[in-house]
Amino acid sequence: xxxxxxxxxxxxxxxxxxxxxxxxxxxxxxxxxxxxxxxxxxxxxxxxxxxxxxxxxxxxxxxxxxxxxxxxxxxxxxxxxxxxxxxxxxxxxxxxxxxxxxxxxxxxxxxxxxxxxxxxxxxxxxxxxxxxxxxxxxxxxxxxxxxxxxxxxxxxxxxxxxxxxxxxxxxxxxxxxxxxxxxxxxxxxxxxxxxxxxxxxxxxxxxxxxxxxxxxxxxxxxxxxxxxxxxxxxxxxxxxxxxxxxxxxxxxxxxxxxxxxxxxxxxxxxxxxxxxxxxxxxxxxxxxxxxxxxxxxxxxxxxxxxxxxxxxxxxxxxxxxxxxxxxxxxxxxxxxxxxxxxxxxxxxxxxxxxxxxxxxxxxxxxxxxxxxxxxxxxxxxxxxxxxxxxxxxxxxxxxxxxxxxxxxxxxxxxxxxxxxxxxxxxxxxxxxxxxxxxxxxxxxxxxxxxxxxxxxxxxxxxxxxxxxxxxxxxxxxxxxxxxxxxxxxxxxxxxxxxxxxxxxxxxxxxxxxxxxxxxxxxxxxxxxxxxxxxxxxxxxxxxxxxxxxxxxxxxxxxxxxxxxxxxxxxxxxxxxxxxxxxxxxxxxxxxxxxxxxxxxxxxxxxxxxxxxxxxxxxxxxxxxxxxxxxxxxxxxxxxxxxxxxxxxxxxxxxxxxxxxxxxxxxxxxxxxxxxxxxxxxxxxxxxxxxxxxxxxxxxxxxxxxxxxxxxxxxxxxxxxxxxxxxxxxxxxxxxxxxxxxxxxxxxxxxxxxxxxxxxxxxxxxxxxxxxxxxxxxxxxxxxxxxxxxxxxxxxxxx
Numbered sequence: 013x014x015x016x017x018x019x020x021x022x023x024x025x026x027x028x029x030x031x032x033x034x035x036x037x038x039x040x041x042x043x044x045x046x047x048x049x050x051x052x053x054x055x056x057x058x059x060x061x062x063x064x065x066x067x068x069x070x071x072x073x074x075x076x077x078x079x080x081x082x083x084x085x086x087x088x089x090x091x092x093x094x095x096x097x098x099x100x101x102x103x104x105x106x107x108x109x110x111x112x113x114x115x116x117x118x119x120x121x122x123x124x125x126x127x128x129x130x131x132x133x134x135x136x137x138x139x140x141x142x143x144x145x146x147x148x149x150x151x152x153x154x155x156x157x158x159x160x161x162x163x164x165x166x167x168x169x170x171x172x173x174x175x176x177x178x179x180x181x182x183x184x185x186x187x188x189x190x191x192x193x194x195x196x197x198x199x200x201x202x203x204x205x206x207x208x209x210x211x212x213x214x215x216x217x218x219x220x221x222x223x224x225x226x227x228x229x230x231x232x233x234x235x236x237x238x239x240x241x242x243x244x245x246x247x248x249x250x251x252x253x254x255x256x257x258x259x260x261x262x263x264x265x266x267x268x269x270x271x272x273x274x275x276x277x278x279x280x281x282x283x284x285x286x287x288x289x290x291x292x293x294x295x296x297x298x299x300x301x302x303x304x305x306x307x308x309x310x311x312x313x314x315x316x317x318x319x320x321x322x323x324x325x326x327x328x329x330x331x332x333x334x335x336x337x338x339x340x341x342x343x344x345x346x347x348x349x350x351x352x353x354x355x356x357x358x359x360x361x362x363x364x365x366x367x368x369x370x371x372x373x374x375x376x377x378x379x380x381x382x383x384x385x386x387x388x389x390x391x392x393x394x395x396x397x398x399x400x401x402x403x404x405x406x407x408x409x410x411x412x413x414x415x416x417x418x419x420x421x422x423x424x425x426x427x428x429x430x431x432x433x434x435x436x437x438x439x440x441x442x443x444x445x446x447x448x449x450x451x452x453x454x455x456x457x458x459x460x461x462x463x464x465x466x467x468x469x470x471x472x473x474x475x476x477x478x479x480x481x482x483x484x485x486x487x488x489x490x491x492x493x494x495x496x497x498x499x500x501x502x503x504x505x506x507x508x509x510x511x512x513x514x515x516x517x518x519x520x521x522x523x524x525x526x527x528x529x530x531x532x533x534x535x536x537x538x539x540x541x542x543x544x545x546x547x548x549x550x551x552x553x554x555x556x557x558x559x560x561x562x563x564x565x566x567x568x569x570x571x572x573x574x575x576x577x578x579x580x581x582x583x584x585x586x587x588x589x590x591x592x593x594x595x596x597x598x599x600x601x602x603x604x605x606x607x608x609x610x611x612x613x614x615x616x617x618x619x620x621x622x623x624x625x626x627x628x629x630x631x632x633x634x635x636x637x638x639x640x641x642x643x644x645x646x647x648x649x650x651x652x653x654x655x656x657x658x659x660x661x662x663x664x665x666x667x668x669x670x671x672x673x674x675x676x677x678x679x680x681x682x683x684x685x686x687x688x689x690x691x692x693x694x695x696x697x698x699x700x701x702x703x704x705x706x707x708x709x710x711x712x713x714x715x716x717x718x719x720x721x722x723x724x725x726x727x728x729x730x731x732x733x734x735x736x737x738x739x740x741x742x743x744x745x746x747x748x749x750x751x752x753x754x755x756x757x758x759x760x761x762x763x764x765x766x767x768x769x770x771x772x773x774x775x776x777x778x779x780x781x782x783x784x785x786x787x788x789x790x791x792x793x794x795x796x797x798x799x800x801x802x803x804x805x806x807x808x809x810x
Contacts, residue, residue, distance in 0.1 A: 025707075029344035032388070033337050040393040047389030051280050054382055057290030058283070065238040066200060067617045069297040070681070072367045077620055081612045084484045085195055087571050088578045091482050091613050092201065093190040094123065094210050095230040097471050100223060103184050104132075105166040107157040112224060113187060114153050116217055120191045121563075123209045125201040128192040128563055132169065132179045136560055138524070138531040145531050147559025150175075173527070173540075177476040177517035177582060186474035192568070193232065203235040227467030229478045231614050234454065237464045241748040242301040249743045253308055254279070256739040261316065264732040265323050273394050274315040277386045281311035284386070285379030292378065294371040298457070298749055299681065303372065306689065307379045309740035310354060313696060313733040314387040317343045320729035322395065336395035340388065346703040349647045350696035351384040353640050357691050360635040364628035366621055366681060373632070376689075416720040416727075420775065424716065427776035434659075434773050437666055445669020450625050452680035453586040454618045455479075457750050472584060476516035479586065482613035483579040483598065493574045494549045499525070499542050501605045502577055508601055509581055512594065519580040521553075521569040528552040588622040588680070595620075622680055629684050633665070636691055644699070648706060657698045660773050663766040664690040671758040682751020686758045693737060694766035697730050701770055705778070719775050727771065734767040 036043050071078040085091070096116060100109050110133065117131040133151040140146075151157075151165055166184055169175050176182045179190075191210070193201040207228070214226045257278060262271045282304040294300060322339035329335040358380065361373020423430065458465040471478040485502055487493040499522060506518050526540045529552055533539035543549045557566055569578050581598075585591045595611045602609035637658070644654035668687040677683060704726045708718035741763070744756025 025341050026345050029341050032344055033341040033392075036340060036388065036392045037333070037337055037396065040396040043389050044393035044397065047386055047393065050382070050385055050389060051284060054280075054284035054287040054291075057287035057292075060290035060293075061286055061296065062290075063239065063296035065242070065297055066203065066235045067614045068200070069295055069368050070366055070621050071617065072365070072370075075365070075367075077612070077617060080484075080610050081614070081617060084482060084578075084610070084612045087484065087576055088482075088568050089127075090193045090195045090201070091480075091580075092193040092231040094120075094126065094193070094206050094232050095191070095228070095471075095478060096120070096189045096210065096214060096217075097186060097227040097229065097467060097474070097478075098189070098217075099186040099225040099227075099470070099474060101185055102223070103166075104180070104187055105162045105169075105184055107162070109224065110151055110157055110162065112217065112220070113189070114151075115220075116189055116213070119213055119216075120189055120210075123191055123213065124205050125193045126191040126206070127194045128568070129189065130179065130192070130564070131189040132175070132187045134561075134564070135175060135179060136564055137168070137172075138527045138556055138559070140531045140533075140535045145555065147556060174517065174519065174523050178519060179475075181474040181476070186471070188471070188475055188478075190230075201232070203232040204239065206232045207236040225470075227463075227470050229464060229467040229471060233464055233467075237458065237462070238298045238749075241458070241462075242296070242298055245744075245747040245749060245752070246301060246304065249746060250282075250304055250308075252746070253305065253740055253743050256743070257308065257312055257736055260732060260736050260739070261312070261319075264316065264728065265319055267323060269398070270319050270323065273391055274312070274319060276394070277315050277383070277391050278308055278311040280386055280390070281307045281379065281383040284382050285375060288378045288382060289371075289375040292371075292374055294375040295368075297368040297371075299368040299685070300372045300375065302685075302744075302752070302755075303375055303379065305740050305744070306376055307383060309693065309737040310380050311383040311387070312736040312740070313350070313693075314347050314383055315391055316733045316736070317347055317700065317726075317729045318387060318391060318395075320732065321725060324725055324728075332399070333396055336392070340392050340395070344388075345647070346700045347384060347387065349643070349699045349703065351380055352643055353695050353699065354693055355380045356639045356643065357636045357689070357693070357695075360632040360639070361628075363631045363635065365624040366628055369628055369632075369681070369685070372685075413720070413724065416723040419723060420716050420719045420779070423719075423772060423775040424779040427779060430772050430776040434769065437769075438662065441662075441666025441670045444673035445665065448669055448672045449589065449678050450622060450680065451587050451589045451678035452619075452622050452682075452751075453588065454615075455586065457682070459748050459750055459753070462748065477582045477584045479584070479615055480580050480582045480613065481591075481595065481611055481616040483581065483602075484576055484610045484612060485579065485602070486576045486608045486610075488575070488608070490573045490575050491546075491550075493521075493570055493577050494546050494553065496542060496544055496546060496549060498607075499549065501607055502579070503542060505598075505602055505605055505607060505609070506579060509579070509598060512583070514584045514590075514594070515581060516584060517582040519569075519582070521566060521577055524556050524566060524569070525549060525552055528556045588619040591616070591619040592623060625679055625681060625684050629679070629687065633687060633691065640695060647699075648702065650706075653702055653706065656774065656777060657695070657702055659777075660698055660766065660769045661691060661695045663769050664694055664762045667762045667765045668758055671761055672754075675754060675757070677754050680751060682749070683754050683758065686755055686762065690759055690762040690766070694763060697734065697767050697770040698774070700726050700730060701774055705774075715779050719779065723771075730767060730770075734763055737763050 098113060098116065113131060113133045117129055117134055120126060120129045133149060135150045136147050137150050138147045150169060155161060169180055170182065170184055180187050193206065210228055214228055218226055258271055258275065261274050262268070265271065285303050285307040289300065289303060318339050321342055322335055325335040325338050329338065355377040358373045358377040362370045364370040455465055455468045468478050487495065487498050492498060502520065503522050506520055506522060509515055510518050522542065525542060529543055530536060530540045532552065532555065543552060585594055595616065598611055599609060641654060641658060644657050645651055648654055664687045672679060672683060701722055704722045705718050708721045713721065738760040741756050741759035744752040747753055747756070
């Protein structure tokens with residue numbers, strides 16, 4: 013009588029694995045009910061799921077830079093603006109273009125969330141006219157747009173100290189209109205609503221503005237575009253990925269019902285992780301929207317290992333339930349270990365200073381556990397209860413015994429070149445990784461041709477820049493911002509910043525004070541300077557503000573207590589590394605002048621998050637390796653196997669660095685995920701190989717025979733799961749979010765190389781040289797006789 017597939021002496025399955033499957037066999041309906049309840053709990057969190065594609069989604073509330081920005085916003089209001097660029101290559105100072113700018117200015121006031129509009133036409137200019145001192149719009153709506161008048165206004169605008177590089181291009185062919193949004197307060201402005209209304213406005217303007225080109229940019233456009241491409245990418249990528257899963261799983265298993273069983277777990281895992289994100293308070297951002305892709309790959313891996321074993325077992329075990337129990341029992345230990353190691357890889361993200369990466373790790377680690385639970389509480393009962401997917405299905409994909417023997421002999425014969433090749437990979441990968449730079453540009457996250465990127469590039473070429481940082485300079489006491497000495501130091505800093513090569517324009521209250529003094533002195537250009545006493549400065553400020561219309565006050569430039577000033581720096585700096593260098597220089601110069609200056613603003617926040625990338629990378633990888641090492645030692649109860657398991661899993665680090673170097677890409681908030689995510693997933697291959705190798709060795713097989721067994725069964729599942737994972741991440745090349753394109757290419761490459769390394773390096777390391785010879789004698793019966801045996805045990809209750 014043959015031994016049962018659950019016989020520990022025959023198959024060396026751990027006791028806890030046999031206990032788990034015994035419960036499944038005895039109470040399959042109860043297990044299925046538990047699976048449905050777990051699924052229902054996860055799904056119920058979908059109602060709690062929220063999205064935040066703004067800067068706040070990237071920073072923890074305790075972040076000092078975020079707190080600095082909140083303080084800035086409390087003092088000066090929101091720095092968010094919806095910006096419309098209007099271009100006429102023949103020039104804007106003509107009646108049709110000016111009428112269009114007037115109309116757009118008026119209509120922008122009606123946009124939702126907009127509380128202020130600044131444009132070329134409504135710019136408040138202080139000037140002297142005879143004995144009168146006036147503060148009026150550059151081009152009033154009531155002005156007669158004669159040729160002489162427009163020529164005069166063009167000369168004034170293009171020679172003005174502030175307007176070129178801010179509201180008009182130096183050649184007068186492009187103008188910008190800024191619609192400033194309300195402060196965040198308890199709720200942030202609705203960027204999607206603002207952008208939708210602005211797009212409608214631009215569409216109407218295009219109908220009547222013949223000969224003009226329009227671009228829509230600004231922080232609300234950035235936030236809305238992030239949300240839109242995330243939704244569009246998922247709508248495009250997820251169906252492609254699911255279709256690929258169906259085709260690959262069917263090609264491997266040759267059973268329609270097994271494909272159905274697997275897809276039940278895969279789809280519920282992908283949706284369930286979003287529900288868990290809702291329960292955990294994880295917000296959807298441009299980073300966390302990759303969660304469904306990750307879960308599809310993880311769930312496929314769990315299901316395929318069970319189903320491949322199940323289908324191969326049916327060759328020698330015609331009883332469907334016994335084959336299912338064998339498959340479930342055999343895979344408990346390796347799938348559980350890989351679940352924990354993958355979860356560790358993700359949970360290590362939680363220490364990241366980048367909020368959205370920390371939340372990605374939290375949700376993904378919970379999702380990995382969910383996928384494993386559903387594999388045993390849904391897939392297991394389905395295999396035991398439903399009379400489908402039996403041996404009558406097509407022949408599953410398998411590797412012929414002759415080929416496995418040939419492969420193992422080849423690996424043993426060439427073990428030294430293989431080990432030398434891995435050593436060379438370490439050297440080359442380490443060198444390449446050291447050459448990778450940390451850099452990013454939020455606008456470049458969008459692929460070429462995206463409207464936002466096109467708009468920013470057009471404005472860079474026209475007006476000079478649509479990017480800006482903010483500087484808050486605190487005077488120390490009420491009314492001290494009107495102190496002449498303080499203002500002169502601010503003026504010195506402003507001139508120093510303007511002299512920087514990539515700075516287009518600097519805006520501050522100092523400009524208005526100088527212009528007011530010039531106007532009060534009959535337009536004398538020599539008087540374009542700061543007054544000598546605080547009382548005169550206060551009078552000049554009062555004179556200027558009294559002439560301003562409602563909604564265009566200077567409280568966005570000087571605090572209500574006159575204890576702080578705001579400088580807005582318009583610059584061409586797109587690189588985060590350069591931005592951080594320039595910000596450091598500005599802070600250093602401000603300190604030299606004795607100014608208490610804080611560089612902030614949303615664009616500065618986006619750039620500064622890149623400084624967290626290295627810390628996040630090192631901490632997550634370090635923690636993951638430390639915890640995984642301990643887990644592997646406990647799982648294998650062998651320091652040698654645990655150490656061996658870690659060696660090939662340097663591959664994500666090496667290939668990730670090499671890939672970035674070859675692609676000439678930078679390390680940033682998107683690409684940093686490659687190593688951390690693939691580290692947790694790639695180690696799954698190692699665990700499955702070593703678990704099966706250890707099990708077969710305990711049955712008395714030689715190392716050669718053990719690896720023949722590994723390749724014949726586990727190897728098929730590993731190749732199939734790696735292919736699915738490569739597709740799962742590789743489809744990101746179709747994304748509109750540029751970092752995901754690089755992420756997809758690198759992740760697929762890392763997983764492929766990791767599998768090749770596992771299937772070559774591990775045998776080369778563990779196979780004694782003499783076992784590669786034809787005459788090597790086995791230590792026990794052939795592997796085929798011990799893989800699956802017919803069962804004589806009673807059939808479990810269904």
